[in-house]
Amino acid sequence: MRRFFNYVEITTKITSVFAFAYTLAFLFSRGRSIDAKRTLVFFAAMLLLDLATTALNNFIDSKTNNQKLGFSRSAALFIIILLLASSAALGLYLVYLTDYVVLLLGALCFLTGVLYTFGPVPISRMPLGEIFSGIFYGFFIPFILLYINMPPGEYLNLGISPETISLTVNIFPVLSVLLLSVAPVCLTANIMLANNICDVEKDIGVKRYTLPYYLGNRALYLYAFLFYTVYLSVIVSVALKILPAVTLLSLLTLIPVQRNIGRFFKVQDKNSTFMTAIYNYIIIMGANTVLIFAGGLMR
Numbered sequence: 666m667r668r669f670f671n672y673v674e675i676t677t678k679i680t681s682v683f684a685f686a687y688t689l690a691f692l693f694s695r696g697r698s699i700d701a702k703r704t705l706v707f708f709a710a711m712l713l714l715d716l717a718t719t720a721l722n723n724f725i726d727s728k729t730n731n732q733k734l735g736f737s738r739s740a741a742l743f744i745i746i747l748l749l750a751s752s753a754a755l756g757l758y759l760v761y762l763t764d765y766v767v768l769l770l771g772a773l774c775f776l777t778g779v780l781y782t783f784g785p786v787p788i789s790r791m792p793l794g795e796i797f798s799g800i801f802y803g804f805f806i807p808f809i810l811l812y813i814n815m816p817p818g819e820y821l822n823l824g825i826s827p828e829t830i831s832l833t834v835n836i837f838p839v840l841s842v843l844l845l846s847v848a849p850v851c852l853t854a855n856i857m858l859a860n861n862i863c864d865v866e867k868d869i870g871v872k873r874y875t876l877p878y879y880l881g882n883r884a885l886y887l888y889a890f891l892f893y894t895v896y897l898s899v900i901v902s903v904a905l906k907i908l909p910a911v912t913l914l915s916l917l918t919l920i921p922v923q924r925n926i927g928r929f930f931k932v933q934d935k936n937s938t939f940m941t942a943i944y945n946y947i948i949i950m951g952a953n954t955v956l957i958f959a960g961g962l963m964r
Contacts, residue, residue, distance in 0.1 A: 668735035672723060672744065673716040677944070680802045680856065683894020683950045684849040688807040690954045691845060692814055694909055694961035703762050703813045710755035711806060717748035718778040722789065725782045739950045749779075756808070763813050766823050770809055777801055792876040794861065795854040803850030808842050841907045847898035849951055851891040852946045858888050859942035863935040885933075888942075889926050895949060915952040922948060 685708060712752055721850050724741050727734055734741045753775065757929055760768040777797060781788045788797050812820055824831040861875040862884050868875055877884040902908040925941035932938050939954065 672720055672735050674719045680853045681711055681806060684806040686948055687849060687954045688810045690958040692913055694957050697814060700814055706755055706759045707810060708811060710752050710759060712751035714778050717745055717752060718781060720745045722782040742882050774801055774805055790873045792879050795857045795876055798857045799850040799854030802853040804846040807846050811842060815903055817825055842897055844902045844907055848895045851895050852949060855891045856942045856946055859939050862933045863939050885930055892922055892926060910958060911960045912956045915956055918948050918952045
């Protein structure tokens with residue numbers, strides 16, 4: 666089991682699990698009922714796809730970086746196929762429980778997860794990793810979870826007939842999800858950005874040209890900017906009554922977060938300072954999740 670957990674890097678799954686818990690807290694704060702079956706099926710499909718994506722990434726990278734997988738290559742490939750097949754089966758069951766919107770969103774997430782490291786031009790080898798990881802972990806997880814638990818038509822309506830395809834989007838509800846997602850999007854992107862900043866020289870050696878390669882030292886300022894954007898989104902969300910007022914207490918986390926930003930600005934090292942990006946993710950997302958849940962208790 667330990668070999669499997671190392672292969673799929675189980676400790677890195679905080680981005681999907683936190684985004685999931687954060688969205689559940691938001692549903693609770695709004696007094697919305699949660700469909701247990703749909704929610705559990707989505708969680709399992711989401712987690713299995715996340716595990717499969719990481720395993721595939723390690724499987725592909727092991728061809729060039731001599732990384733040990735803990736399994737023979739045939740066994741490692743079988744694990745990937747099993748994870749992907751299980752995730753797809755659960756995803757299709759969720760579609761059966763919901764509608765075609767979930768099918769389209771799920772298929773997009775599935776395709777992106779595979780193409781992240783597989784194919785002629787993998788996403789991970791372009792300056793797009795931060796954007797894709799931020800959006801797919803930080804926006805699509807909250808949106809799909811909200812969509813399957815909200816009344817039909819709350820966010821959008823998709824009509825399909827032999828003659829036409831129509832899509833109606835309810836602007837303010839979707840904008841509220843976009844604001845809610847700023848925190849997980851930016852924080853997830855920053856973990857990827859910090860990782861790529863630390864690995865930029867090694868990545869160039871294997872012809873992987875990530876965003877820091879193009880930005881140079883400006884990547885550090887983008888890193889800090891994304892953290893500050895999260896705090897601004899909290900203020901705006903509270904002002905628009907999307908989040909409960911008590912969520913403003915999360916602004917206090919800027920003190921330890923700023924300290925960690927300063928440490929990373931001084932030294933960008935995978936072993937000593939990269940973890941500050943993960944610490945900041947846990948600090949901010951943890952505080953926001955607890956405070957949003959507390960806001961629901963205070964309704």
